Each structure stands twice: as structure tokens, then as C-alpha cells.
Amino acid sequence: MLTAILEAEAVSFTYPDGTRALQKVTLKIPEGQKIAVLGPNGAGKSTLFLHFNGILRPGDGCVYFAGARVNYSHKDLASLRQQVGIVFQDPDSMLFAASVRQEISFGPLNLGLSREEVLVRIAAAMAATGISDLGDKPTHFLSYGQKKRVAIASVLAMEPRVIIFDEPTAYLDPRSIREVMALLLDISRQGKTIILSTHDVDIAYTWADYIYILAAGQVIGAGTPVEIFNDAALLEAADLARPWLLDVYDDLKNKGWLPAGAPVPKSREELLALIPYRARSRVAI
Template sequence: MEYIIETKDLEFSYPDGTQALKKLSVALTKGKKIAIIGPNGAGKTTLFLCLNGVYIPKKGQVAYGGKMMNYTKKEIREMRKNIGIVFQDANVQLFSANVFQEVSFGPMNMGLSKDEVRKKVEEALEKTDLSHLRDKPIHFLSGGQKKRVSIADILAMDPEVIFLDEPTAFIDPKTSSELMAFFDQLNQEGKTIVLSTHDMDKVYPWADYIFVMVDGMIIGEGVPQELFRDEKILARAGLEKPWIIEAYEALIKDKPHLAGEEIPRTKEGFFKLMLK
């Protein structure tokens, strides 16, 4: 198992004294789909910003690809190139006049030639299904389109790791499902995807591995089928079980012989189990 990012005893405090991260240790496996869940104020966004080089931790260690980070200017540039972050509110991230200009900003700052920049932007727009909107003003885009542009921003930099902070917030259910499928596609192309979310029904069938964060600390971790049946951790984090887990637990009470069956990850798998 190869870890692409590791932290040990990471600590970060804001200027007002609020301690957002408290001796946080986490290891993110390369090439996996990882979810970090927890209540508002748990420190998820702060963690992402520390691992992207936007914030510099007060204490603790961060390793990327096995190399310890000292947060020098050179290392921070490399972190931002290799570890992309998509913010919860796309309006915070987008600032250019139109889609093409927006997505070209990152590659241009990497010092690439005009031809290389254009190639990376075209590829990012094609992957996010935005080529037809390349000249459209940002302020005329829908919420879902803005979210895709913010993702294209990051893809144009070709990072190894993509952090997505509440990626399905502020968008409709259909667009949300399309985005989750798109994150699957990016993962299949070799990207390590790490997202935070409050949507347990979305994350349960999607994630390979889940961390639970509360009050700046990791309080639990595991594969979805096991983690979401841990009553103590869920109660401590104030989280609800995905409906599939609740339905499965109700089903095996009525049909105890199914308790040995594999816990379903999708609604199709659950309906199939009901027929046994």
C-alpha cells in the first residue's frame, strides 16, 4: 500500500486562537477514492488547505510522496501544482471574464508556452464537457457549470491529487450524480480523489475508504460497509447512516439468514438481496 500524503500530529490555529487541527494524523492511499466526513467546523476545509500549501501548519509533519514537506516557497509551488483543491463555493474560485480565460490561468502561471497552455485548457474543457462554453462569461453560467469550470481549473494543472470540498453543495441532484460519476472517471485515470461531504447517501457507494473528523481530529476510519455500522463513531460525529445501511439492518432483522451476505453498496445490490 502506497501513501501519497501522510500527516503526523498536524496542528493549525487561526489568528483568533481557534484551534482547527489538533495532532491530526492521517494517511491517504495513492489512487483511491477517499472521503473525509464530519460536522461543520470539524476542520475538513482547513486540513485541505494545509495539504495544498495555502495554510502552513503550526506544528506536525506532512509528507507528500514519501518526502517530508518544510513549506519552503519551492515546495509550496510544487504542492499547489500536484495537489489541486476545488472549493465548496465555485464563486470563491472563479474570477476571470470567460471560461477559457479562467481555465488558462493556472497553466499560464506554470510558465508554459502558449501552445502548451492551449492544449491543457482544451483537454480540461473536453473532460468536463465545457468546450461549447469556452467563450461564455462566467457570470452567465449555472451553479453546476461553475462547479465544472472550477474542476477544469484544477485539471488543467494536471495534479496527482484532487481535493473536493463539498463538491455537491449548491447543485441539483441530477448534476450531483453526474459529478460523482465524473470523479469516478478521474480516479480511473489515475487521480487520487479526496472529498468532504455531508451527503452520506452519495459517499457510501462511492468511497473506497472513509475518515471521520470531529473537532480537528480523526476519530474513526474504515471501509464504508464497516464504518457506517459503527454506532459510537456516528453518534460522536452527529452523522446519520446511509439509507442502504439502515434498510439492510432492518432487512436482516426480518430475515436473519441474510446476515452473512455481503452488505450491499448500491440500491440495485440491496434490491437483489431482498429477493433472496
């Protein structure tokens, strides 16, 4: 069993206007894993994320970090937010400094680190996100994709154990989507726990180790990508489509173009590797 870094235990939350955003949500986030959270708009995904780093406090239930119940004192919340970073969907909601370097330095400076350590963290975060050439650029002159990278770098510079991405590929072009997902994979390989919300079932299927599905503030499904996307009843209840990769895999199996017992692929490359050489010329993927 993997150790849980974050847990929600029967968490419920209602906004001041009466909107019930979460209803007895219970789930565990294993440390070092890539977790996708799926669900329609209004399902409670963003509200759940805001509970994970203490921006919101449950009306009922508890949140745990590293096995300890979250304490909402100012000191403990500051520590929690250092360890659990959130990259919001709209980077403009996060960026406020005059330049990229100033933006990324803000968090480490607030940790009371030495100037030398802050500079090291800034350089590392900028290198990791591919923005080393943007240090002196005004943040408001950047493209949307560049702003996304600066927002990610500002969180990386805090060196958190968990990074939450709320719709990280929203409004990006296909090339930028591939670059962002490659960046998230690189971050995961450093041992960090990554949680993301997305409406893209293809991204969730190929990227995630485990998936939670939310609807109307409740967890209605949980499992590996293969388990989730082979559950027709669950997909219908969540109004989710199947990933194209699984549809093509099933079609090839039905046509006899895959060997008996062929494993379910997690990527286009894995699927192509399953197809016998003589059959590939008849398959357009």
C-alpha cells in the same frame, strides 16, 4: 500496503483569533484511492485541506507529500500546488477570468507551458467536465452548476496527482449531484487520488474507498465505509446518520428476504441483485 501520497503527522493549527482548528491530526491518504472526510461544520476539514497544498502551515507537526516532508519555500510550494489541487465549495471564490477558456488556461500558462500544450490541456479539461461549448462564455453568466464544472476543469488542466473537493455537491440539485459524482468517479479511474468532504453519508458510503471522521479538530474514526457506518458508538459521537442502504439491507435481512451470507451492498443496484426475484415485488427501494 498502498503507498501514501499525502500524510499529516500530529498536525495542530490555531487561527490568529485563537480558534484551535486541528489538534494532533495524524492520517494517511493512499495514492489512487477515493477518500471521504466527514464531520460537522467546524470539525477542521477545510483547515486540513489547506494544509495539504501548503496554503496553511502547521503550528506543530508535519505534512508529507509523496514521502517527502513539505518544504515551505516559494519554489517547493509552487510545485506542491501543481500536484495537489483544491476545488473549493464556492466556485465564485475561484473564478476570476473574463471567459471560461481564459479561466482554465491561467494555471497551465503559469507553468510556463507552450501555447500548444496549454491549448491541449484546456480542450482535455473542458471535454472531461462536459463544458466544451462554454469556452467563450463569461464566467459570471454561468449557472452555479456550470461554475462548479469550470472550477474543476481549471484544476484538471494543471494535471495534479491529487484533487481535493470541499463539499462538491453543496447547493446542487439532485441531477447535478449525480453528474458531479459521476465526474469524480471518472477522474478517479484515471489514477488520480480524490479527497472530498461531505455531509452526505449516502454519498460517502457508496463512493469512498476509505473514510476519516473529524470532530473538534481531531480524527475520531477511520475505516472502510462498512466499518464506519456499522459502528453505532462512532456515529453517535460524530452525530452522523446511517446510510439508507444499510438500514434497508438490515431490514431485509431481519425479514428473511435476503439469502444467508448475503454480502453488504455498496449501491442500490448491488442491493437489488441480492434480493430473490420472487421477493422483489414486495420491496420498494
